[in-house]
Amino acid sequence: xxxxxxxxxxxxxxxxxxxxxxxxxxxxxxxxxxxxxxxxxxxxxxxxxxxxxxxxxxxxxxxxxxxxxxxxxxxxxxxxxxxxxxxxxxxxxxxxxxxxxxxxxxxxxxxxxxxxxxxxxxxxxxxxxxxxxxxxxxxxxxxxxxxxxxxxxxxxxxxxxxxxxxxxxxxxxxxxxxxxxxxxxxxxxxxxxxxxxxxxxxxxxxxxxxxxxxxxxxxxxxxxxxxxxxxxxxxxxxxxxxxxxxxxxxxxxxxxxxxxxxxxxxxxxxxxxxxxxxxxxxxxxxxxxxxxxxxxxxxxxxxxxxxxxxxxxxxxxxxxxxxxxxxxxxxxxxxxxxxxxxxxxxxxxxxxxxxxxxxxxxxxxxx
Amino acid sequence: xxxxxxxxxxxxxxxxxxxxxxxxxxxxxxxxxxxxxxxxxxxxxxxxxxxxxxxxxxxxxxxxxxxxxxxxxxxxxxxxxxxxxxxxxxxxxxxxxxxxxxxxxxxxxxxxxxxxxxxxxxxxxxxxxxxxxxxxxxxxxxxxxxxxxxxxxxxxxxxxxxxxxxxxxxxxxxxxxxxxxxxxxxxxxxxxxxxxxxxxxxxxxxxxxxxxxxxxxxxxxxxxxxxxxxxxxxxxxxxxxxxxxxxxxxxxxxxxxxxxxxxxxxxxxxxxxxxxxxxxxxxxxxxxxxxxxxxxxxxxxxxxxxxxxxxxxxxxxxxxxxxxxxxxxxxxxxxxxxxxxxxxxxxxxxxxxxxxxxxxxxxxxxx
Numbered sequence: 118x119x120x121x122x123x124x125x126x127x128x129x130x131x132x133x134x135x136x137x138x139x140x141x142x143x144x145x146x147x148x149x150x151x152x153x154x155x156x157x158x159x160x161x162x163x164x165x166x167x168x169x170x171x172x173x174x175x176x177x178x179x180x181x182x183x184x185x186x187x188x189x190x191x192x193x194x195x196x197x198x199x200x201x202x203x204x205x206x207x208x209x210x211x212x213x214x215x216x217x218x219x220x221x222x223x224x225x226x227x228x229x230x231x232x233x234x235x236x237x238x239x240x241x242x243x244x245x246x247x248x249x250x251x252x253x254x255x256x257x258x259x260x261x262x263x264x265x266x267x268x269x270x271x272x273x274x275x276x277x278x279x280x281x282x283x284x285x286x287x288x289x290x291x292x293x294x295x296x297x298x299x300x301x302x303x304x305x306x307x308x309x310x311x312x313x314x315x316x317x318x319x320x321x322x323x324x325x326x327x328x329x330x331x332x333x334x335x336x337x338x339x340x341x342x343x344x345x346x347x348x349x350x351x352x353x354x355x356x357x358x359x360x361x362x363x364x365x366x367x368x369x370x371x372x373x374x375x376x377x378x379x380x381x382x383x384x385x386x387x388x389x390x391x392x393x394x395x396x397x398x399x400x401x402x403x404x405x406x407x408x409x410x411x412x413x414x415x416x417x418x419x420x421x422x423x424x425x426x427x428x429x430x431x432x433x434x435x436x437x438x439x440x441x442x443x444x445x446x447x448x449x450x451x452x453x454x455x456x457x458x459x460x461x462x463x464x465x466x467x468x469x470x471x472x473x474x475x476x477x478x479x480x481x482x483x484x
Numbered sequence: 485x486x487x488x489x490x491x492x493x494x495x496x497x498x499x500x501x502x503x504x505x506x507x508x509x510x511x512x513x514x515x516x517x518x519x520x521x522x523x524x525x526x527x528x529x530x531x532x533x534x535x536x537x538x539x540x541x542x543x544x545x546x547x548x549x550x551x552x553x554x555x556x557x558x559x560x561x562x563x564x565x566x567x568x569x570x571x572x573x574x575x576x577x578x579x580x581x582x583x584x585x586x587x588x589x590x591x592x593x594x595x596x597x598x599x600x601x602x603x604x605x606x607x608x609x610x611x612x613x614x615x616x617x618x619x620x621x622x623x624x625x626x627x628x629x630x631x632x633x634x635x636x637x638x639x640x641x642x643x644x645x646x647x648x649x650x651x652x653x654x655x656x657x658x659x660x661x662x663x664x665x666x667x668x669x670x671x672x673x674x675x676x677x678x679x680x681x682x683x684x685x686x687x688x689x690x691x692x693x694x695x696x697x698x699x700x701x702x703x704x705x706x707x708x709x710x711x712x713x714x715x716x717x718x719x720x721x722x723x724x725x726x727x728x729x730x731x732x733x734x735x736x737x738x739x740x741x742x743x744x745x746x747x748x749x750x751x752x753x754x755x756x757x758x759x760x761x762x763x764x765x766x767x768x769x770x771x772x773x774x775x776x777x778x779x780x781x782x783x784x785x786x787x788x789x790x791x792x793x794x795x796x797x798x799x800x801x802x803x804x805x806x807x808x809x810x811x812x813x814x815x816x817x818x819x820x821x822x823x824x825x826x827x828x829x830x831x832x833x834x835x836x837x838x839x840x841x842x843x844x845x846x847x848x849x850x851x
Binding site: 155157158159161164184185188189192198200201410411413427429432435436438441442444446447 | 522523524525526527528529530531551552556559560561565566567568777778780790794795796798799801802803805806808809810811812813814
């Protein structure tokens with residue numbers, strides 16, 4: 118079965134309540150995807166993800182192709198079996214991660230030449246290979262290989278990356294063999310409105326199942342991010358899902374959902390959790406601070422997550438300072454609950470016509 | 485309410501099915517206590533311990549007194565609240581851990597002089613202080629301070645430790661103020677039958693709620709352990725619970741339950757889990773071995789644990805090699821399930837009169 122997307126209800130200013138249906142289940146949108154780069158959300162078992170209300174997770178095809186390897190994943194009955202997660206999975210091609218390898222990488226029109234960060238072996242990630250790997254993994258949604266630049270590059274360099282990204286996208290479409298894996302394109306163009314428009318138009322013409330916006334939150338000022346994200350969303354086919362990659366804070370999720378983005382991913386809730394930084398409606402809470410040592414209150418009053426209903430701030434601080442795995446697990450659980458609850462509030466508000474006021478309360482000091 | 489112990493049914497050769505009732509619930513014995521040294525079983529949330537069938541856990545008073553500190557635990561409403569675990573807790577005094585600090589420690593009749601492994605501050609752990617701390621934590625069962633020697637010490641040195649342990653035990657009894665915290669003595673005496681008998685008799689006369697056997701599995705040959713454990717068990721009051729400290733492998737649990745021991749603790753299932761060593765009825769399984777890379781079978785066929793019902797050997801190997809927290813969590817879960825399932829089999833066999841045959845099947849290659 119091929120994934121399909123429908124818009125359930127439109128909200129003010131382009132925001133929409135949607136439904137992405139895949140062979141592994143339905144994703145109500147706007148949705149946040151917890152990050153499971155190597156096939157696991159750090160410290161969180163899949164049954165806990167379900168309990169938290171996650172409906173789709175993000176894995177990284179490059180990392181999984183390095184370890185345990187595509188043939189191993191196939192032998193183990195695919196990525197869903199590997200992860201112990203039977204819900205939808207979106208895989209990133211890993212191009213972004215490969216290009217982050219710095220000296221270990223070279224890019225030309227053929228693709229990305231790299232040395233594996235795991236075993237040092239030379240490899241080539243081409244647009245065709247990116248599709249082949251993600252289909253072999255059994256992803257519900259795959260991403261094309263794109264060229265993602267850091268902020269502040271000269272316009273002609275950005276234009277070249279846009280052209281290359283379009284050419285790679287076309288090759289990615291041509292390489293498809295598995296209808297059950299949806300394929301999303303990635304709009305590039307830095308903070309240049311013209312180039313973004315050119316990229317969006319070229320990709321929209323190629324008939325993808327959905328469109329992502331990449332190359333944002335890579336170092337540019339936040340108001341530039343918002344300007345480009347808003348302009349680009351308006352240029353993407355409204356009937357197809359829009360995915361804003363690698364974004365963001367709770368207030369970002371609210372802001373960009375309001376522009377009509379449907380899918381989000383970010384390492385913030387999980388990484389911050391492991392570092393002892395907790396999201397609350399009152400803002401960030403640094404659990405290591407001495408002020409929490411004897412505080413019997415939960416991280417957030419009224420929060421329904423397992424951490425808040427069973428552990429005090431003082432207890433969580435102790436577990437984090439004692440470097441107990443459970444401390445990182447509980448903090449991650451709370452942060453994911455915060456994010457996924459915010460997304461539920463956003464969807465409920467879109468459904469009942471109270472967007473964006475109602476979720477703004479859930480986002481609290483982040484809004 | 486003061487904890488109480490009753491023997492439900494006696495099995496062959498001293499083995500018995502028992503019931504330890506505390507203010508925080510009932511412990512069916514023989515029971516295995518997962519180790520939560522700093523207030524958490526590494527990588528396992530309390531609700532998962534419940535699901536696994538754990539009924540009592542072991543924490544360490546010395547470690548908790550160092551961090552987060554007794555006054556902090558009190559301010560956070562006691563050890564049960566700190567741990568998010570509302571079932572019975574047995575605390576070790578931590579004397580064993582303190583004496584393991586080596587150069588940081590000096591022992592005389594007054595107690596143990598040490599420098600904290602956390603902040604280097606000087607401290608004294610006396611028999612009175614050990615009781616005070618454990619009562620302040622709110623332990624359901626506390627252990628007296630004892631002097632535990634390594635294997636192979638001269639007889640007169642062992643005799644002195646026995647005498648000191650008896651004197652400390654008497655001081656511990658005199659220091660009690662909280663009836664809800666049961667107090668267990670600890671028999672010492674190395675592998676010397678006479679000294680063990682002397683220690684057991686002296687302690688039995690002091691009216692403890694239960695008796696532990698310490699100073700075994702500290703480097704002596706396994707058949708010496710078995711000989712001393714058997715002889716000592718027979719000398720301890722039958723009506724009170726017997727706790728064999730720090731033991732052991734699955735076959736140990738079966739062997740010593742058969743001698744009439746009721747309580748056990750060991751870091752093996754949790755530590756081995758974190759290292760990727762899994763317990764199965766066929767023996768140890770080293771999940772890092774390449775042979776498991778593409779094995780779609782669970783760690784143990786027929787095992788009902790979450791890890792075995794949702795993850796293949798190949799998947800678990802991948803998570804462990806990728807150093808994902810979830811790998812350690814799942815392996816620990818399986819190992820604790822193995823141990824706690826074995827204890828259920830032991831109790832069921834004692835209840836139905838099929839001990840030790842039935843649990844020997846559960847222990848498998850370990851028996």
